[in-house]
Amino acid sequence: MFKISCVVDAGIGCYGNDDSAMVLRHIITEGFYEETADIALAVVCDGVGGEDFGYEATEIAVNHFSKLLDQDVTVESIRIGIADANSLILQAQKKDFAHRKMAATIAGIYLNKNDCIVFNVGDSKVIRYRPPYIAQLSTDHTLIEELKNLGIAPKPGQEHVITRCLGSHNAEPEILDGKDKALDCDVYIVCSDGISDVISDAEFECIMAEDISDKELCWKLIEVAISKGSNDNMSVIIIRRS
Numbered sequence: 001m002f003k004i005s006c007v008v009d010a011g012i013g014c015y016g017n018d019d020s021a022m023v024l025r026h027i028i029t030e031g032f033y034e035e036t037a038d039i040a041l042a043v044v045c046d047g048v049g050g051e052d053f054g055y056e057a058t059e060i061a062v063n064h065f066s067k068l069l070d071q072d073v074t075v076e077s078i079r080i081g082i083a084d085a086n087s088l089i090l091q092a093q094k095k096d097f098a099h100r101k102m103a104a105t106i107a108g109i110y111l112n113k114n115d116c117i118v119f120n121v122g123d124s125k126v127i128r129y130r131p132p133y134i135a136q137l138s139t140d141h142t143l144i145e146e147l148k149n150l151g152i153a154p155k156p157g158q159e160h161v162i163t164r165c166l167g168s169h170n171a172e173p174e175i176l177d178g179k180d181k182a183l184d185c186d187v188y189i190v191c192s193d194g195i196s197d198v199i200s201d202a203e204f205e206c207i208m209a210e211d212i213s214d215k216e217l218c219w220k221l222i223e224v225a226i227s228k229g230s231n232d233n234m235s236v237i238i239i240r241r242s
Contacts, residue, residue, distance in 0.1 A: 002036065002040040004037070006235070007033075007219060008021050008029055008030055011231060014233055018054035023237065024037060024069065032215060047233075048122075048165050052098055052102060057104035061104055064088060078110070078175060107124035111239065117176070125190070131185060132205055134204045141163045141164035143161035146163060186241075188240070191235060195222065
């Protein structure tokens, strides 16, 4: 069994909320949600910063992904689901001029007794906490990450430029199939950049080591992100075997 805990919060100083999350078939756009089940499917979507109607893009994506459990969840079904969500957002962009740039990132994980499938497009993250260390399992689709891979020093202002997202013609996902590689002690975190951009690996590890409930852990991550200056919407999902 898996316990899945989720918090979505608009944050401080934000006029709206472009984040959406999904736990199994349940969609969360604000507040706390928790569920226990024999499988886990958790998704976080973040409207691309600065673009209009990001909240619509995230809602399209999570609503589409909520149907993924109507079939066997595999690497291929996730790949098709992401492609279909991207097509739906591209179609919605044609509604009028104001919607033309609506877009979103997506990150998620599927777990059952034997499988662990991680997927993402953009810079929302999937992180594994295997006490006492964390490790990022998703791949950031950002300009700064591409420059690092090429051995080129990034310039100021390039920190938040994403190179792939839903609602673009470059929405190819990274999918990690970790079949039989999950340990019983592993805890998984799916979060938007409102959290991951300001909380360091060491801070993540200290917070995750605290002897508090997963609900409290979710809120603690958000509180720490705010205290460190995050002015973005924030979503976090914590999944552990129960």
